[in-house]
Amino acid sequence: xxxxxxxxQALALGYEGRAFMRGIDLRVDASEIVAILGPSGSGKSTLxxxxxxxxxxxxxxxxxxxxxxxxxxxxxxxxxxxxxxxLLFPHLDVASNIAxxxxxxxxxxxxxxxxxxxxxxxxxxxxxxxxxxxxxxxGQAQRVALARALAPRPAVLCLDEPFSALDxxxxxxxxxxVSAMLRESGVAAIHVTHDPTEARTVADRVIxxxxxxxxx
Amino acid sequence: xxxxxPGWLRWSWLPPGAFLLVFLVYPLxxxxxxxTSDSGGGVISxxxxxxxxxVTGLAAGQAAASTVxxxxxxxxxxxxxxxxxxxxRAFAQALVTVPFVLPTVVVxxxxxxxxxxxxxxxxVLVVMAHAYVxxxxxxxxxxxxxxxxxxxYESVARTLxxxxxxxxxxxxxxxxxxxxxxxxAVVFVFSFxxxxxxxxxxxxxxxxxxxxxxxxxxxxxxFPGAAATALVQLVIVSTVLLLGAAASRRxxxxxxxxxxxxxxxxxxxxxxxxxxxxxxxxxxxxxxxAALVASSLRSSRGxxxxxxxxxxxxxxxxxxxxxxxxxxxxxxxxxxxxALIAAGVGGLAAIASLTSGRSRIIAVLAxxxxxxxxxxxxxxxxxxxxxxxxDLRATGLLIPLAHALVAVxxxxxxxxxxxxxxxxxxSAVAATLGARxxxxxxxxxxxxxxxxxVAAAALAGAVSLGEFGAATFLGRAAAPTVPVQIVxxxxxxxxxxxxxxxxxxxxxxxxxxxxxxxxxxxxTPLRRTTAQENPA
Numbered sequence: 001x002x003x004x005x006x007x008x009q010a011l012a013l014g015y016e017g018r019a020f021m022r023g024i025d026l027r028v029d030a031s032e033i034v035a036i037l038g039p040s041g042s043g044k045s046t047l048x049x050x051x052x053x054x055x056x057x058x059x060x061x062x063x064x065x066x067x068x069x070x071x072x073x074x075x076x077x078x079x080x081x082x083x084x085x086x087l088l089f090p091h092l093d094v095a096s097n098i099a100x101x102x103x104x105x106x107x108x109x110x111x112x113x114x115x116x117x118x119x120x121x122x123x124x125x126x127x128x129x130x131x132x133x134x135x136x137x138x139g140q141a142q143r144v145a146l147a148r149a150l151a152p153r154p155a156v157l158c159l160d161e162p163f164s165a166l167d168x169x170x171x172x173x174x175x176x177x178v179s180a181m182l183r184e185s186g187v188a189a190i191h192v193t194h195d196p197t198e199a200r201t202v203a204d205r206v207i208x209x210x211x212x213x214x215x216x
Numbered sequence: 217x218x219x220x221x222p223g224w225l226r227w228s229w230l231p232p233g234a235f236l237l238v239f240l241v242y243p244l245x246x247x248x249x250x251x252t253s254d255s256g257g258g259v260i261s262x263x264x265x266x267x268x269x270x271v272t273g274l275a276a277g278q279a280a281a282s283t284v285x286x287x288x289x290x291x292x293x294x295x296x297x298x299x300x301x302x303x304x305r306a307f308a309q310a311l312v313t314v315p316f317v318l319p320t321v322v323v324x325x326x327x328x329x330x331x332x333x334x335x336x337x338x339x340v341l342v343v344m345a346h347a348y349v350x351x352x353x354x355x356x357x358x359x360x361x362x363x364x365x366x367x368x369y370e371s372v373a374r375t376l377x378x379x380x381x382x383x384x385x386x387x388x389x390x391x392x393x394x395x396x397x398x399x400x401a402v403v404f405v406f407s408f409x410x411x412x413x414x415x416x417x418x419x420x421x422x423x424x425x426x427x428x429x430x431x432x433x434x435x436x437x438x439f440p441g442a443a444a445t446a447l448v449q450l451v452i453v454s455t456v457l458l459l460g461a462a463a464s465r466r467x468x469x470x471x472x473x474x475x476x477x478x479x480x481x482x483x484x485x486x487x488x489x490x491x492x493x494x495x496x497x498x499x500x501x502x503x504x505x506a507a508l509v510a511s512s513l514r515s516s517r518g519x520x521x522x523x524x525x526x527x528x529x530x531x532x533x534x535x536x537x538x539x540x541x542x543x544x545x546x547x548x549x550x551x552x553x554x555a556l557i558a559a560g561v562g563g564l565a566a567i568a569s570l571t572s573g574r575s576r577i578i579a580v581l582a583x584x585x586x587x588x589x590x591x592x593x594x595x596x597x598x599x600x601x602x603x604x605x606x607d608l609r610a611t612g613l614l615i616p617l618a619h620a621l622v623a624v625x626x627x628x629x630x631x632x633x634x635x636x637x638x639x640x641x642x643s644a645v646a647a648t649l650g651a652r653x654x655x656x657x658x659x660x661x662x663x664x665x666x667x668x669x670v671a672a673a674a675l676a677g678a679v680s681l682g683e684f685g686a687a688t689f690l691g692r693a694a695a696p697t698v699p700v701q702i703v704x705x706x707x708x709x710x711x712x713x714x715x716x717x718x719x720x721x722x723x724x725x726x727x728x729x730x731x732x733x734x735x736x737x738x739x740t741p742l743r744r745t746t747a748q749e750n751p752a
Contacts, residue, residue, distance in 0.1 A: 054371045056482050077375070087366065087369055149372075
């Protein structure tokens with residue numbers, strides 16, 4: 001049996017040594033989108049941070065393509081991360097933001113920018129390469145953040161309420177769009193939200209956070 | 217103007233305006249006239265002399281080195297003190313500020329006490345002392361920006377394959393660049409115009425234009441030459457400050473988020489790095505001060521209190537008229553007068569900034585003395601009011617007036633934000649309850665002013681206590697201030713002179729810190745409560 005792209009085994013999460021959740025088990029396959037639902041403050045973001053390596057889990061294992069990355073540094077995990085805010089690097093233009101990860105993965109500047117241009121076309125943002133990021137609308141900026149995260153072809157993509165800063169109309173539209181793009185890219189995606197409608201729009205599987213493990 | 221503000225407020229700019237005109241603009245104009253009307257060729261020969269440009273080059277090199285060292289030491293401290301939550305953080309933050317409020321003469325003596333035997337006088341010692349004084353500039357300015365910077369940017373860069381260092385260079389550093397540029401410009405200017413530290417710790421290779429001006433006026437009696445040097449310095453300093461301001465404005469985005477302290481890093485090595493940086497920072501700050509206290513209690517024969525007891529003896533002083541303790545009384549009197557003048561002038565300028573009319577420009581104009589060095593101010597004042605037909609030297613007013621000029625910008629910086637953060641709806645409420653405009657004004661701003669003016673006056677007093685440059689130019693030989701007395705004592709051989717100088721320096725440290733604590737005690741809680749009352 002081929003291993004799942006992402007495999008969480010008996011993960012325990014907490015702040016400063018105190019656990020608030022333990023026994024988290026979850027498997028996500030390639031091209032699968034899993035939405036995790038939960039009220040704010042329930043620890044959804046901490047779960048994503050742990051997968052990405054921003055905070056260490058208190059216990060348990062994180063496997064990506066069968067490889068144990070529980071203690072691996074962030075940049076060696078093959079996990080992309082998207083926050084509520086796009087967090088585009090303000091001193092780089094749109095194309096350089098998207099090319100950033102490709103450059104870190106050893107691509108030449110030319111190749112990276114070529115790929116960035118392709119991704120922008122794919123997103124319907126052709127011609128935006130040289131734009132400053134503060135000239136983008138909220139929806140455009142979040143699309144660029146998505147392109148930046150997907151450009152290095154991560155195995156897993158964590159999306160932390162990526163649409164919550166947008167207005168309702170745009171949120172719905174972008175949710176449909178992003179869902180299609182994620183499937184096309186083949187990444188294993190975990191989408192965290194407190195909005196059940198958004199969860200059902202985006203995901204193949206919707207899980208309550210409380211069903212993943214034992215809250216303490 | 218808000219209709220509820222009293223009409224007389226429109227004229228509140230007049231007293232500070234007159235003060236600036238008489239004691240800043242007029243002396244600088246006299247300085248400029250001295251330069252241009254000089255027929256003896258002193259100006260031309262000064263500008264053409266290789267010495268001037270050689271000193272400029274040396275001072276620029278020294279200032280650049282001081283800036284680099286201050287950044288290298290200050291950036292890690294800024295990171296630790298402004299971003300992480302740990303026990304003792306508030307104390308560490310206060311500690312980092314200490315070197316900045318210490319009089320430069322005291323810092324110089326403290327470095328001599330600490331390293332006097334190990335490091336010879338010269339560039340290295342001067343650069344270390346300048347970096348020490350300016351740690352707070354880097355830690356505060358860069359720290360404030362760093363605290364605002366979301367760590368999520370680095371997380372994103374790391375998920376994209378950047379190592380920790382790479383993420384710092386690619387993402388963190390660019391976002392800090394404006395703050396680094398701003399603090400670098402300030403540190404450069406402080407070091408470029410340094411006087412006390414250069415006189416006490418330097419050698420011929422570390423002269424600054426400031427020390428050159430002092431030499432030209434007090435040794436060579438070449439006033440046109442000194443005026444020319446002062447103008448060259450003014451041009452360079454203004455250029456650097458403008459460049460710094462331009463660089464710090466060039467920030468890509470300006471999203472201000474409430475700074476949230478983060479927990480210590482989760483890794484053992486990360487935690488250790490933060491703790492070690494904090495401890496090393498504390499040691500760097502405290503070691504020179506401890507050495508200073510030790511040298512006030514030590515002679516070649518061991519521990520002693522005799523330097524402290526000789527404070528009242530005429531023989532221990534340099535004036536042959538009065539004991540060293542007299543300098544403390546002199547300094548305190550000047551500080552009190554400075555506090556009074558600066559609080560009055562600066563307070564009115566801050567009040568003028570409440571109005572919507574043109575009179576609020578006065579609060580901006582009053583900041584000009586910040587860009588003019590103490591020796592330039594001192595020299596200008598001396599040329600304008602220190603010789604016939606208008607010789608004010610005997611009145612003892614020249615030093616407090618010059619100190620007030622230096623302190624007014626700081627008074628405005630303390631008072632104006634507090635006034636502006638006061639809820640203006642209160643005076644409307646007072647007015648609807650029947651208060652006339654003046655009454656409504658005092659009901660609204662009186663409580664704030666009563667507290668914040670104490671803090672502002674204390675700050676002005678602290679500035680006066682430690683100021684050395686202007687006091688050297690304007691002081692009377694028989695009544696030196698404490699910093700001037702310290703420098704004179706150090707110019708005299710003998711163990712007693714050094715010991716008594718250390719005692720005076722310790723006294724100065726205690727007086728300055730008491731005043732600064734007063735500022736902190738009175739100014740900070742006020743800002744906090746007004747912020748709470750006006751969430752908008």
